[in-house]
């Protein structure tokens with residue numbers, strides 16, 4: 269569905285426990301956008317994170333933009349992520365551009381089984397450069413890693429492109445859930461760090477964090 273930039277007219281809010289109305293159930297909030305060509309799996313990625321489910325079957329392209337909220341806790345801080353799922357189709361670009369400006373983080377997806385979705389990443393990064401705020405957190409994700417038989421983009425190619433742009437990179441699967449939570453937790457950690465670093469807190473580097481957690485990804489505990 270289509271909302272207006274910065275409004276809360278779309279998506280689903282959520283309640284947490286039985287907190288009184290005036291007591292927010294989170295400590296800070298961050299706006300995250302999912303970007304990438306149509307069909308790379310943005311909606312499935314969001315639903316996997318929000319509901320732990322995978323939508324298989326007929327592909328229904330997103331129309332315009334929609335959002336979901338989810339609160340994650342990182343190092344004792346509750347971060348409310350407002351996650352905007354954009355339509356990848358070209359005809360909706362003018363709608364989605366309007367939302368870039370106040371996004372704090374962008375998850376840019378391609379499909380490891382679709383070469384053009386990877387080739388278009390440079391164009392997406394150019395759009396980000398044009399419309400998003402400077403310093404926005406960007407993460408490159410090679411989705412559909414579960415479909416190894418149809419892979420056309422090597423993991424090293426994703427790594428190389430991400431290194432060129434200085435952004436963290438992971439392969440993911442919205443189907444199996446591989447690295448889905450990790451991607452959002454890394455973003456939440458970065459947003460928390462940016463919101464107010466404590467004097468005794470070590471500096472946080474999102475790329476280092478992602479690399480270290482990828483190495484441990486066979487188990488599921490993220491710290």
Ligand SMILES: Nc1nc2c(ncn2[C@@H]2O[C@H](COP(=O)(O)OP(=O)(O)OP(=O)(O)O)[C@@H](O)[C@H]2O)c(=O)[nH]1
Pocket residue numbers: 304305306307308309310311312313323324325326327328329330331354355356357411412413414415440441442443444
């Ligand atoms: N095997 C596999 N299929 C996936 C994965 N993610 C998405 N799909 C499938 O890919 C198709 C497109 O997924 P969507 O999430 O709707 O794609 P989208 O990027 O939101 O597309 P637009 O809304 O048009 O921008 C669907 O048929 C999904 O079931 C994945 O990780 N693995």
